[in-house]
Amino acid sequence: MECITWFAPILPGKLDEWKALDAEMNGPRREEHARSRKRMGVTREVASLVQTPQGDFVSLFHEAEDLAKAFQTLAASEDPYDVWFREHLVSVHGLTAEMLAGPIPATLFFDYRADG
Known part of the structure; x- marks a missing residue:
C-alpha cells in the first residue's frame, strides 16, 4: 500500500467554496464520492x-495500492461526479486534470510505522 501527504492551496477568496465542496462530499454526494474513490483504488483519504x-x-493524505494510477484515473474519468469534482479542483485550488495525470504532486521522504 502506498501513501502520500501533500498540500493544495485554497485560492484567495475561495475558502467558503472549499467548505461547501467539503459539505457536499460529506453530505448529499457522500456515496458518489465513495464510488469515485473506489474506482480510483483509494483506500483512505483525509483532508x-x-x-x-x-x-x-x-493538507491531504491519500492511500492506495497504486497512487499514480489513482490520480490518473481521476484525471481521465468522464464519470459525472469526477467531472464535477475536477471542476472544483480548478476553481478552488487551481489544480488541473493535467496536473493530476502527471507525477504524484509530492515525494515521500519519511514514513514511520510502529508495526514494522
Whole structure:
C-alpha cells in the first residue's frame, strides 16, 4: 500500500467554496464520492484545513495500492461526479486534470510505522 501527504492551496477568496465542496462530499454526494474513490483504488483519504499567514491550504493524505494510477484515473474519468469534482479542483485550488495525470504532486521522504 502506498501513501502520500501533500498540500493544495485554497485560492484567495475561495475558502467558503472549499467548505461547501467539503459539505457536499460529506453530505448529499457522500456515496458518489465513495464510488469515485473506489474506482480510483483509494483506500483512505483525509483532508484538513490549514490556515497560515501565507494563506489557506488543504493538507491531504491519500492511500492506495497504486497512487499514480489513482490520480490518473481521476484525471481521465468522464464519470459525472469526477467531472464535477475536477471542476472544483480548478476553481478552488487551481489544480488541473493535467496536473493530476502527471507525477504524484509530492515525494515521500519519511514514513514511520510502529508495526514494522
